[in-house]
Amino acid sequence: MPDKLEKSQQGVGIVGAGLVGCLAALAFAAKGYSVTLFELRPDPRETAGNRNLRSINLAVSDRGIRALKYVDEEMATRVLENVIPMHGRMIHDLSGNQESQIYGLFGESINSIDRSFLNDSLLDEIRHSENIKLLFNNKLVKIEDLDKVPKMTFQETKGEIKSYEFDYVVGADGSHSQFRYQLQRSMRMNFSQEYIDMQYLELSIPPKKSLSEDDDDRFSYSPNHLHIWPRHKFMLIALANKDGSFTSTFFSPWEVIESFKNDDEFVDFFRENFIDAVDLVGEEGLRYAFNSQPRGSLMQVNAYPYHHPNGRALIIGDAAHSMVPFYGQGMNCGFEDVRVLMELIDSKGDISEAFKVYSDVRKKDLQTICKLAMDNYHEMSSKVTSKWYLLRKRIDYALGKYGNGKYFQWIPMYTMISFRGDIPYSKAVEIEERQAKILGRLEMGTIGIFTVVGIAKFVQWWKR
Numbered sequence: 001m002p003d004k005l006e007k008s009q010q011g012v013g014i015v016g017a018g019l020v021g022c023l024a025a026l027a028f029a030a031k032g033y034s035v036t037l038f039e040l041r042p043d044p045r046e047t048a049g050n051r052n053l054r055s056i057n058l059a060v061s062d063r064g065i066r067a068l069k070y071v072d073e074e075m076a077t078r079v080l081e082n083v084i085p086m087h088g089r090m091i092h093d094l095s096g097n098q099e100s101q102i103y104g105l106f107g108e109s110i111n112s113i114d115r116s117f118l119n120d121s122l123l124d125e126i127r128h129s130e131n132i133k134l135l136f137n138n139k140l141v142k143i144e145d146l147d148k149v150p151k152m153t154f155q156e157t158k159g160e161i162k163s164y165e166f167d168y169v170v171g172a173d174g175s176h177s178q179f180r181y182q183l184q185r186s187m188r189m190n191f192s193q194e195y196i197d198m199q200y201l202e203l204s205i206p207p208k209k210s211l212s213e214d215d216d217d218r219f220s221y222s223p224n225h226l227h228i229w230p231r232h233k234f235m236l237i238a239l240a241n242k243d244g245s246f247t248s249t250f251f252s253p254w255e256v257i258e259s260f261k262n263d264d265e266f267v268d269f270f271r272e273n274f275i276d277a278v279d280l281v282g283e284e285g286l287r288y289a290f291n292s293q294p295r296g297s298l299m300q301v302n303a304y305p306y307h308h309p310n311g312r313a314l315i316i317g318d319a320a321h322s323m324v325p326f327y328g329q330g331m332n333c334g335f336e337d338v339r340v341l342m343e344l345i346d347s348k349g350d351i352s353e354a355f356k357v358y359s360d361v362r363k364k365d366l367q368t369i370c371k372l373a374m375d376n377y378h379e380m381s382s383k384v385t386s387k388w389y390l391l392r393k394r395i396d397y398a399l400g401k402y403g404n405g406k407y408f409q410w411i412p413m414y415t416m417i418s419f420r421g422d423i424p425y426s427k428a429v430e431i432e433e434r435q436a437k438i439l440g441r442l443e444m445g446t447i448g449i450f451t452v453v454g455i456a457k458f459v460q461w462w463k464r
């Protein structure tokens with residue numbers, strides 16, 4: 001049982017100093033609440049020495065940026081200082097040829113950012129905030145008294161157990177959330193967890209050697225594209241890092257990776273399927289990844305509602321909705337959670353009321369993006385190579401270019417999700433469904449015209 005009880009005055013306790021928990025802490029602090037942020041892991045500054053030096057990056061897009069700016073415009077500028085814009089996909093075919101497919105209509109881009117740079121900068125911002133107390137090495141083990149004043153109990157790495165009371169508690173402790181589990185014990189929360197048959201393995205493409213630091217030539221591929229090697233059942237992707245390296249991720253069903261008896265077979269497989277990537281990753285790198293890199297599994301978590309009925313506890317980020325990574329929206333969406341929540345607090349003037357309406361306000365959008373993320377896997381892994389898809393995409397984009405609201409409104413789906421954070425996910429799907437119907441009719445119309453023209457030509461020829 002707790003041997004100490006520390007009471008915080010009028011405060012918010014947040015569990016998990018991942019990307020979303022950090023932004024939430026900054027957001028509450030900016031509103032003047034006194035925040036305590038608990039993190040299971042040690043302070044990365046203290047473990048910097050034994051951190052592996054490879055960068056792992058992710059794509060930050062409009063929704064994430066909007067949320068960062070909402071919390072603090074200047075902070076957003078600092079945190080986003082080191083991004084690499086990606087204007088489109090670069091599709092690599094079996095012989096190593098590359099073809100660029102631009103994402104945006106007007107030069108918009110998603111952005112590659114180093115994960116540890118992002119969380120280190122958010123942690124730095126937190127250290128400079130007077131309203132936030134940051135406690136590492138604290139593992140949430142229990143939440144009690146949710147019907148009164150929530151009490152959270154943590155186990156410190158040293159083994160000591162401490163409890164804290166807060167007016168409000170927020171769980172941002174990721175997809176395997178202990179916070180969520182504790183809520184589930186005292187309320188009726190629906191919950192589902194689904195592993196998809198897909199693993200991921202991270203590989204690294206080092207910078208080109210012997211070139212100066214800020215020379216663009218240190219990149220082996222265009223840094224301003226998200227590189228994809230779509231191969232139907234499996235695929236490889238790569239995003240650039242500032243230092244000229246690329247972080248590459250290999251996605252495949254488990255049976256594919258488990259069918260290789262040794263690293264030789266893995267290297268052969270890469271030669272067969274990703275010929276141009278083999279030399280860049282290097283045989284050494286491939287063998288290292290196969291033998292030593294952890295293989296990640298991918299899952300989708302859905303929970304509902306996100307708040308406890310007393311209006312004092314809420315889950316956000318991956319703790320509430322873990323999605324597969326194929327739309328690059330997991331963190332962006334988690335950041336958007338924070339913005340939506342803060343706007344509710346503004347409009348309700350009260351955290352408790354905001355928590356109570358949050359679930360209802362957010363449900364449709366969160367369920368939508370989880371589903372879109374799942375669907376986008378098929379688009380990335382195979383559709384991007386189909387002629388029909390490309391034609392459709394071209395028409396879609398051509399309409400988008402001119403459908404800017406002057407004569408008619410037309411916005412491609414990818415644009416809405418990645419560049420138009422002002423359009424909620426669920427609204428984007430509604431708009432897309434309407435557009436798909438029109439596009440379908442256009443196609444039918446076109447086929448119809450070709451048929452009529454064809455018959456007319458045939459009749460002409462027949463008459464002659």
Ligand SMILES: Cc1cc2nc3c(=O)[nH]c(=O)nc-3n(C[C@H](O)[C@H](O)[C@H](O)COP(=O)(O)OP(=O)(O)OC[C@H]3O[C@@H](n4cnc5c(N)ncnc54)[C@H](O)[C@@H]3O)c2cc1C
Pocket residue numbers: 015016017018019020021038039040041057058059060138139140141172173174175177178179200249296316317318319325328329330331332333334
């Ligand atoms: C391969 C891959 C690629 C991805 N690419 C993208 C991308 O391009 N763009 C994008 O937007 N998203 C991407 N994502 C998703 C993104 O990584 C997540 O959505 C995001 O990290 C979620 O942040 P979070 O803060 O909610 O959770 P997490 O990042 O999981 O952070 C949770 C934190 O809580 C801590 N914690 C856990 N348990 C406890 C406990 N009991 N007590 C105290 N602390 C605890 C953890 O140590 C951790 O620091 C990708 C995901 C994967 C797997």
Ligand SMILES: *[C@@H]1O[C@H](CO)[C@@H](O)[C@H](O)[C@H]1NC(C)=O
Pocket residue numbers: 017018019039041044051056115116119120
């Ligand atoms: C920050 O990111 C790095 C790299 O992914 C990770 O090793 C570290 O544990 C993260 N720190 C926190 C507090 O999330």
Ligand SMILES: *[C@@H]1O[C@H](CO)[C@@H](O)[C@H](O)[C@H]1NC(C)=O
Pocket residue numbers: 190304305
């Ligand atoms: C939980 O799921 C059940 C079954 O699908 C549904 O009937 C119920 O309304 C859900 N509860 C909430 C709070 O959404």
